[in-house]
Amino acid sequence: MANAEIDAIDRRILAILQENGRLSNQEIAERVSLSPSPCLRRIRRLEESGVIRGYVALLDAQRLGLDLLAYVNVRLEKGGGWALSPRSGEATHADLFRAAVQTWPEVVACHAMTGEMDYLLRVQVEDMAHFSRFMQDHLLHHPSVIDVKTSFSLEKIKETTALPIS
Amino acid sequence: MANAEIDAIDRRILAILQENGRLSNQEIAERVSLSPSPCLRRIRRLEESGVIRGYVALLDAQRLGLDLLAYVNVRLEKGGGWALSPRSGEATHADLFRAAVQTWPEVVACHAMTGEMDYLLRVQVEDMAHFSRFMQDHLLHHPSVIDVKTSFSLEKIKETTALPIS
DNA sequence: CGTGAAACATTAGCGGC
DNA sequence: GCCGCTAATGTTTCACG
Numbered sequence: 001m002a003n004a005e006i007d008a009i010d011r012r013i014l015a016i017l018q019e020n021g022r023l024s025n026q027e028i029a030e031r032v033s034l035s036p037s038p039c040l041r042r043i044r045r046l047e048e049s050g051v052i053r054g055y056v057a058l059l060d061a062q063r064l065g066l067d068l069l070a071y072v073n074v075r076l077e078k079g080g081g082w083a084l085s086p087r088s089g090e091a092t093h094a095d096l097f098r099a100a101v102q103t104w105p106e107v108v109a110c111h112a113m114t115g116e117m118d119y120l121l122r123v124q125v126e127d128m129a130h131f132s133r134f135m136q137d138h139l140l141h142h143p144s145v146i147d148v149k150t151s152f153s154l155e156k157i158k159e160t161t162a163l164p165i166s
Numbered sequence: 167m168a169n170a171e172i173d174a175i176d177r178r179i180l181a182i183l184q185e186n187g188r189l190s191n192q193e194i195a196e197r198v199s200l201s202p203s204p205c206l207r208r209i210r211r212l213e214e215s216g217v218i219r220g221y222v223a224l225l226d227a228q229r230l231g232l233d234l235l236a237y238v239n240v241r242l243e244k245g246g247g248w249a250l251s252p253r254s255g256e257a258t259h260a261d262l263f264r265a266a267v268q269t270w271p272e273v274v275a276c277h278a279m280t281g282e283m284d285y286l287l288r289v290q291v292e293d294m295a296h297f298s299r300f301m302q303d304h305l306l307h308h309p310s311v312i313d314v315k316t317s318f319s320l321e322k323i324k325e326t327t328a329l330p331i332s
Numbered sequence: 333c334g335t336g337a338a339a340c341a342t343t344a345g346c347g348g349c
Numbered sequence: 350g351c352c353g354c355t356a357a358t359g360t361t362t363c364a365c366g
Contacts, residue, residue, distance in 0.1 A: 024359090024360060024361085025360075025361065025362090026359090026360070026361085036360090036361080036362090037362085037363090040361075040362075
């Protein structure tokens with residue numbers, strides 16, 4: 001669990017794995033000029049220390065009928081939301097909103113942001129009808145939400161899960 | 167290559183793989199109540215049809231020293247950029263900008279967007295000093311860029327590569 | 333860090349529903 | 350067409366030098 005140092009070979013292993021997470025250990029070992037055993041030990045260490053968060057398959061949203069990607073800026077009420085949940089004296093508007101976000105599957109990402117708006121949501125849905133329903137039924141209906149500003153993605157210019165580790 | 171239909175079992179396989187891309191075929195087969203052979207055949211078909219775009223390892227940005235995440239809205243000059251590359255009579259400002267984006271490793275995502283601004287960039291860097299350098303040396307220096315508006319991520323509320331396929 | 337052997341997973345071919 | 354069995358191949362993983 002202790003965060004051991006990450007040397008140049010570790011970096012190369014990470015760079016390979018974040019492009020192709022299914023290469024065999026043998027293949028990776030070869031590319032970084034190591035034999036399979038020490039290579040696997042490094043990978044396991046990186047996994048257990050949390051540098052490697054996990055392995056996933058990336059799917060094609062359009063081929064699954066998810067043709068609409070929206071970025072939604074959200075501004076919240078300031079202060080606590082006590083009027084809404086009188087018994088939980090601790091719950092703020094932010095707490096309520098964050099909990100709600102976790103339950104909405106359309107929201108694939110949400111960040112608290114600097115600037116005029118408080119949150120930036122990435123929303124992935126089938127089409128405009130579904131987006132409209134999501135806004136009406138969930139986002140605009142949420143008692144903590146004051147204001148929203150939406151932009152839609154016209155074209156994906158670049159999109160990678162690989163971090164810049166050179 | 168022909169887009170065969172995606173049935174309920176395919177969906178379950180996809181849902182499993184986009185959460186954990188390293189489960190063995192045996193394990194997946196068991197979870198969807200199939201024997202390994204047809205399960206593997208389905209997975210291969212999904213890979214070859216492009217529904218599964220690939221497999222990657224997800225890394226922890228903070229543990230790699232990438233502590234700053236910014237979303238940068240960019241507005242471009244309208245019209246062609248002929249003055250800049252007199253020989254390529256076809257290159258517009260948009261073309262030039264998109265090509266440049268591909269060469270900047272800090273930009274992990276870029277979408278053409280509706281609304282006041284033309285592009286939304288997701289920029290991942292070590293710290294504010296690096297961000298400042300990126301802006302000065304690349305983004306603000308680019309001849310097609312008119313205006314930028316940046317917001318910084320204060321906190322990651324939710325972040326998943328898994329698409330909502332229920 | 334490297335070697336070797338056991339355990340495990342993937343994969344292709346064939347028969348049956 | 351799609352499923353499931355079996356057998357061969359390749360890979361991961363561990364103990365040890």
